[in-house]
Amino acid sequence: MTPQTLSSHKDAYQVILDGVKGGPKEKRLAAQFIPKFFSSFPELADAAINAQLDLCEDEDVSIRRQAIKELPRFATGENIFRVADILTQLLQTDDTAEFNQVNVALVSIFKIDAKGTLGGMFSQILQGEDVVRERAIKFLSTKLKTLPEDVMSKEVEEYVFAETKKVLEDVTGEEFVLLMRVVSGLQALQTVNGRQQLVELVVEQAFLEQALNPADPDTVDRLLQCTRQALPLFSKNVHSTRFVTYFCEHVLPNLSALTSPVAEIDIQLEVLKLLAEMSPFCGDMEKLEANLNMLFTKLVEFMPLPPAEAENGENSTSEEPKLQFSYVECLLFGFHQLGRKLPDFLLDKVDAERLKDFKIRLQYFARGLQVYIRQLRVALQGKSGDALKTEENKIKVVALKITNNINVLIKDLFHNPPSYKSTVTLSWKPVQKAEAVAVKRPSSEGMGSGESTKKPISLLPRRDARQIYNPPSGKYSASIGNFNYEQRGGFRGGRGRGFGARGGRSRGRIY
Secondary structure (H helix, E strand, C coil): CCHHHHHCCHHHHHHHHHHHHCCHHHHHHHHHHHHHCHHHCHHHHHHHHHHHHHHHCCCCHHHHHHHHHHHHHHCCCCHHHHHHHHHHHHHHCCCHHHHHHHHHHHHHHHCCCHHHHHHHHHHHHHHCCHHHHHHHHHHHHHHHHHCCCCCCCHHHHHHHHHHHHHHCCCCCHHHHHHHHHHHHCCHHHCCHHHHHHHHHHHHHHHCCCCCCCCCCHHHHHHHHHHHHHHHHHCCCCCCCHHHHHHHHHHHHHHHHHCCCCCCCCCHHHHHHHHHHHHHHHCCCCCCHHHHHHHHHHHHHHCCCCCCCECCCCCECCCCCCCCCHHHHHHHHHHHHHHHCCCCCHHHHHCCHHHHHHHHHHHHHHHHHHHHHHHHHHHHHCCCCHHHHHCHHHHHHHHHHHHHHHHHHHHHHHHCCCCCCCCCCCCCCCCCCCCCCCCCCCCHHHHHCCCCCCCCCCCCCCCCCCCCCECCCCCCCCCCECCCCCCCCCCCCCCCCCCCCCCCCCCCCCCC
């Protein structure tokens, strides 16, 4: 049939549109033929789209699926925004097959007009029902990275970033994590400048300009999650200075008062681990001496003095101090990293009596280290392959890493003058296949060029390899261990609901 002939059959097309009010057979036919002849009757475009939407809400799930499957055929010109908006609302379905059909339809219209599709989706994210918003954000976090480069052009990526910043003004913790995953996967941001922009987004959410309330688990949770999101972005060119400064000035002084967002988490150890991981990427610090002093003070707190001896030369009946290796590894590593920026700190900034006290504590700790290192090496001697994969031996391997790390760093501090040259890999960091080869960042970072790095930034929560290890009891009895911290849902509290104060939106169909 020619276009002229089709145009003369407007009444026939109207009959097809009216078929949505008929029985199941008429509706199935309408679901197929309304989109098929849609472009031939522009004057009936609104009526055609509305008729198809009626089918998308039919009680018969098979009719709904057929109608949804055909929706992309309406995605032309000005209609793309509306179709994307509709499909985004349809993500709220609880029918798995229907949900998958909506996903397929959304991906297909992305390939027609990515920016127009994003416009419809972000419209619902900003104004739609909570369930729609949640599923739309999850869709973007999983699907955008699968789209080809010709679809995700620089212009489209810039639009994603701009719209995401609007959404981040009012989000829950879970939404924040997902949205950071969206923007961190954009090729346009795989540069020094791009990473810096991402860090700025996290800084805004972390409220680093406000004092920390250690008694509020929501505030603590916000800081932990934001820091976790920032960690993969830091490098020698993208500095962690603001986060490290905040931890030194607001977190360490309140370390023992921190309230955990999750009952079973060792919140102090989690915080110290984050500080340790950030410290190598700290740039010039305004209050370096004061922050080093705070780190030093906390380090001393976790490094006990030797037990007092009775007059006969034997140990008194007082309980042996415990050596908290996991805490000390974090604090010593952080102090060692920042100490490189002020190498005369222990010589010129710490008085003689305090330095003498510190060296006594170091010596006592070092003796305890040697005991455990020998015990662990004996326990692991001759074991390889599957034998090292048992839970008990995995824990001992990690414990050996912790004690070896501390041993290396303590030796540096015993130098005269103290040295800060040794390098260690934190015990919970993943083991590289070729540890001897330093992992270098792409040269584009060093040059500050606009070239993309080959591997997008990973913002997924990392499961730590460390587990609780209880060394044998004795003079240096201690606990070497760690509790796996995972992100558990959104931020409770904060700015109203989660990160923001988004009120409930109970709206019906807004097609």
